Amino acid sequence: MKQAIVLAAGEGQRLRPFTVTRPKAMLAIAAKPILQYVVESLAANGIRRIVLVVGYRKEHVFDYMGSGEPFGVEISYVTQENQLGTAHALAQAREVADDEFLVLHGDNLIEAATIADFVAVEPDAVLVKRVADPVRYGVVNIEGDEVKEIIEKPREAGSNLVNTGIYAFSREIFRFTESVLDIPDALNNMIAGGRSIRALETTGARLDVVYPWDILSLNAAVLGDMEARLGGSIEDGVSLKGQVTVGQDTVIRSGSYISGPVVIGAGCDIGPNVSILPATSIGDNVVINSFTEVKNSVICNDVTVGPGCVVNDSVIGKGCVIKGRFAAFGGQSEIRINGESPLVNVGVMMGEDCSVDNNVTAQPGTILGNYCQVRMEKVIGGRIPDRSLVY
Amino acid sequence: MCGIVGYIGARKAQSVLLDCLGKLEYRGYDSCGIAVLNDGIEVRKDAVRVKALAKALAPLNGTTGIGHTRWATHGEPSKVNAHPQCDCTGRIAVVHNGVINNFQKLREQLAEEGHTLASQTDTEVIPHLIEKYYDGDFVKAVERALKDIEGSYTMIALMAGESRLVAARKDSPLIIGIGDRENFLASDVPALLDYTSRVIYLEDGDIAVVNAGGVRVKNNGSPIVREEHKILWSVEDAQKGGYEHFMLKEIHEQPRVIRDTLAEYIASAEPIADLTAAGGTGPEDLLILACGTSYHAGLVGKYIIEGLVKIPVRCEMADEFNYAGQVSARNKALVITQSGETTDALKAVKKLKEAGCEVIAITNVVGSTASRLADRTIYTRAGPEISVAATKTFLGQLIALYWLALPYARVDIRRLDELVRELRQLPVKVQQVLDNEAAIADIARQMAGYENIFFIGKGINYPVALEGALKLKEISYIHAEGYAAGELKHGPFALLGSRTPVVAVVAQDNTCEPVITSIKEIKARRSPVLVLMSEGDDDTAELADFVITVPQIDPLFSPVVNSVALQLLAYYVAKQRDCPIDFPRNLAKSVTVE
Incomplete structure (x- = not known):
């Protein structure tokens, strides 16, 4: 197998506000988009020709992935204008597909080991994974190692094996992608037509982001595996513990205490006297002023956090400006999203380019939309739409 | 203004030269050509773009050669005027970037001495001068020939029977790319990125002798060592990465x-x-x-x-x-x-x-x-x-x-803090303009039918209007003029009317009121008005026929977001008009002639 087709056209509506301006595959986990983990895992397994199927906000993929050179791969693009389904997405790559190729989702974070055995498999095949709660996924019923049927979110599961969305196909698949919208339906039709499809099991990681707060758990999971690398300038009197990565041209000022795993990007200005505590990712060009604590959080590019703030268990979207004494602590809360209301333990999920004045408190589970302005002394909570003014 | 390249090593020179030339087309592209050393010298050239030449050529065997993509200064674009230019015997070939001021005199002199000059180019005198001074030493002949030349003469010369290239730099840029038992020459770095990231920048007056194994540089007759630089640009930077x-x-x-x-x-x-x-x-x-x-x-x-x-x-x-x-x-x-x-x-x-x-x-x-x-x-x-x-x-x-x-x-410290904070936020503000691309493209399609468009701005956004007009005219070929808002009434008003739209840049500073007054005056002359303004300024939006909004930002930084919006406007207008956006007619990237 020499080629991979990676589906990266989808929006991820349940991840709003973070997916209003970019596709789900471009959400950053530990300072790297999910798609980059997929591409790097392919490269590590010797697959260097990659077709990206893009659609929703595709420019963000172009701008970051380019022609693939920095990742050691060669990327070409095809566009899925309307995101109708995975089979429809795959069909867009028909003209550029090799005789045999892998298909992967660009918005599921995988590690190289997950696909290490699968890259050598003969088509057609599907990679499956054993899970405890299969009914939330596409359950794969098998006999021997042959797939009998894939059933999406069944009421009762016939097995503990679920579809990872990673496939090895020959061009034969394109005979089945025209009549259906999603790949599992195409597979079921192939099986009904008498073709055999093998199931291969993996024990490697495959992490999905469904809700905004999943960004935090993925971030924590991935940070644990990061290698420490110190760039920039670290003043005397800074304590660094555990795995800490600091990017180029970043300044960490005196009296700051950084306890890894922590990633800090390039061109940042941190401190003096700032605490950055485990499982925190900070993007490029971020300013964090004195006496602020950040813990178990993701802070995106171009954010400024003022003095004396507490940012715990939170995601701060790119370009936000938070003035002094802002507080967001984690805590149990019920958040309604698409008719579901899971109970989660989070601080604030803040969309991009918000402006938050002095002394604002965000209650646990606050989802603040993009481009919001919050005035001094406010307590915010619940779900606040994009472009709101909180007076 | 031109792009020149050279190669010496073990690869087939033809493909290397054409590949490198393609990446120099931003310097000019009205004609191009290559010369490859075989037994003699094979020259292939025409008044076409590099891709067309590459398609037309049969493979040549040599592994040493020079190439040129031309921007006409002396003599119209044609096959005979394309480079490389040769001497009478066809044993010496030269590519040149620059202008030879005394070429008429040299030409007459060479003709008197019996040389036959076929083209109208100034360049052709160089190979003939080398031929004239050649007495068995190629390098000396080049050095002597250059002494006769007044003007700018960055060039590379190739001679049959010689396993080396002789290059000289005067006024126009020239770099040497260092490879493993192969070396490259080019006007600019991007041409070589696929092959090497190690380069030497030649200085004015340098003469370099380049063979596959090494480089020797002389300046003013004495040997000199030019430092090698590592280029950090990647090849990816020189490609399109998904965009059209x-x-x-x-x-x-x-x-x-x-x-x-x-x-x-x-x-x-x-x-x-x-x-x-x-x-x-x-x-x-x-x-x-x-x-x-x-x-x-x-x-x-x-x-x-x-x-x-x-x-x-x-x-x-x-x-x-x-x-x-x-x-x-x-x-x-x-x-x-x-x-x-x-x-x-x-x-x-x-x-x-x-x-x-x-x-x-x-x-x-x-x-x-x-x-x-x-x-x-x-x-x-x-x-x-x-x-x-x-x-x-x-x-x-x-x-x-x-x-x-x-x-x-x-300014006081609070204002300074605010400015630094806003400066750091600019990437996000610019990204928001880009994320609004579809709306700008829609308006661009409606503007693409006009043949004359004015751009006005005031204060710090006056140059933004000038730049907006320049972008539009250079890639869409629409006649566009940038004006200070207050100047429009001193003459250009005579040109306004329903077929001449005006793009008005409105900022949230002390220029806002006077620009709005100008817009009202323009509306009275029935010109369609496109207003570029901050989000939330509903009163101004009501005056306009078309509105492009940009994120709110300190007026000092408004040129940044406004310029990006006008770049997108120009791009989509040009696209609608089917223009060759990256390579507009009659223009080249860096203007290395007066």
């Missing part, structure tokens, strides 16, 4: 360019360049010189520095200054040139240096001539720009100008 045109790709790179350019400076507490006057009394005045889009960046710089530092700033077009400008030795001067090779800007630097001025250069190209001539260089971190129409380098220049002025700002 380099211009759109480069427009989209701007949030990253701002971030990188800021990161370059922001970590240091020191000013990036010293603006204090010779007596150490703090900044007193500043002279800014530049051409084209860089001139517009300079004009914005004038408003930035006058507004923040409160000193008088003069901004002039480099070429005008070169002919008539007066300067005193105590003037500080800032010269802005994207490529660092623009002839008019370099002449200005030389004139300033002769007058005893301290010169600060702002350029995008490390090691470029401007950076070597200036006392201090501020680099923009935009990476190579392929599209002829400058976008990301303009933004990089603006960021450098903001950062240059801020340490000297005569």
Whole structure:
């Protein structure tokens, strides 16, 4: 197998506000988009020709992935204008597909080991994974190692094996992608037509982001595996513990205490006297002023956090400006999203380019939309739409 | 203005030369050609673009050769005028970038001596001069020939029976790419990125003898060692990465360019360049010189520095200054040139240096001539720009100008904090303009049918109007004029009417009211009005036929977001009109002739 087709056209509506301006595959986990983990895992397994199927906000993929050179791969693009389904997405790559190729989702974070055995498999095949709660996924019923049927979110599961969305196909698949919208339906039709499809099991990681707060758990999971690398300038009197990565041209000022795993990007200005505590990712060009604590959080590019703030268990979207004494602590809360209301333990999920004045408190589970302005002394909570003014 | 390349090594020279030439087309592309050393010299050339030539050619066998992509200065674009040019025997071939001032005299002289010159080019005298002086030593013959030439003569010569190339640099750029038992020559770095990242920049007056195993450089007759540089640009930077045109790709790179350019400076507490006057009394005045889009960046710089530092700033077009400008030795001067090779800007630097001025250069190209001539260089971190129409380098220049002025700002600490914070937020604000691309494209489609469009702005957004008009005219071929809002009534009003729309840049500062008055006057002449304004300004939006909104931002930084919106407008108008966006007719990327 020499080629991979990676589906990266989808929006991820349940991840709003973070997916209003970019596709789900471009959400950053530990300072790297999910798609980059997929591409790097392919490269590590010797697959260097990659077709990206893009659609929703595709420019963000172009701008970051380019022609693939920095990742050691060669990327070409095809566009899925309307995101109708995975089979429809795959069909867009028909003209550029090799005789045999892998298909992967660009918005599921995988590690190289997950696909290490699968890259050598003969088509057609599907990679499956054993899970405890299969009914939330596409359950794969098998006999021997042959797939009998894939059933999406069944009421009762016939097995503990679920579809990872990673496939090895020959061009034969394109005979089945025209009549259906999603790949599992195409597979079921192939099986009904008498073709055999093998199931291969993996024990490697495959992490999905469904809700905004999943960004935090993925971030924590991935940070644990990061290698420490110190760039920039670290003043005397800074304590660094555990795995800490600091990017180029970043300044960490005196009296700051950084306890890894922590990633800090390039061109940042941190401190003096700032605490950055485990499982925190900070993007490029971020300013964090004195006496602020950040813990178990993701802070995106171009954010400024003022003095004396507490940012715990939170995601701060790119370009936000938070003035002094802002507080967001984690805590149990019920958040309604698409008719579901899971109970989660989070601080604030803040969309991009918000402006938050002095002394604002965000209650646990606050989802603040993009481009919001919050005035001094406010307590915010619940779900606040994009472009709101909180007076 | 032209691009030249050379290759010597073990690969088939033809494919290397054509590949490298393709990446130099931004320097000119009205004709091209190659000469490859076989038993003799095989020359293939035509008045076509590199791709067309590559398609038409049968494979040649040699592994040494030279190539040229031309921008006509002497003689119309044609097969006979294309380079390489040869001597009478066809054993010497030359590619040349520059202008030979005394070529008429040399031509007549050579003709009298029995040489047959076939083309109208100035270049052709070089191979004939080499032929004239050749007495068994190729290198000596080139050196002797160049002594007869007045003008600029960056060139590479190839001779049958010689396993080396002889290159010379005078005024136009030339670099040597160092490979493993192979070497390359080119006018610019991007041409070589696929092959090597190790380069040597030649200086004026250098003559280099290049063979597969090594390079020897002489200047003024004595050997000299030129330092080798490692280029950090990747090949990817020179490709389109998903976009239809380099211009759109480069427009989209701007949030990253701002971030990188800021990161370059922001970590240091020191000013990036010293603006204090010779007596150490703090900044007193500043002279800014530049051409084209860089001139517009300079004009914005004038408003930035006058507004923040409160000193008088003069901004002039480099070429005008070169002919008539007066300067005193105590003037500080800032010269802005994207490529660092623009002839008019370099002449200005030389004139300033002769007058005893301290010169600060702002350029995008490390090691470029401007950076070597200036006392201090501020680099923009935009990476190579392929599209002829400058976008990301303009933004990089603006960021450098903001950062240059801020340490000297005569504003209180609260205002300074606010400005630095907003500066850091610019990548996100620019990204929002890009995310609004579809709406701008819609309006562009409606503007594409007009043949005359005015752009107006006032204060710091006056240069933005000039730049908006320049972008539109250079890539869409629509006649566009930028005007100061208040100047429109002093003449151009006569041209307004329902077929002449006006693009008005409205900022949230003290220029807002007068610009709105201008818009009302324009509406009274029935011109359609496109207003470019901040989100939420509903009253202004009501006056307009078309509205493009940009995120709210401090007026000082409004040129950044407004320029990006106007770049997208120009791009989509040109796309609607089916123009060759990256390579507009009659234009080339860096103007290395007067």
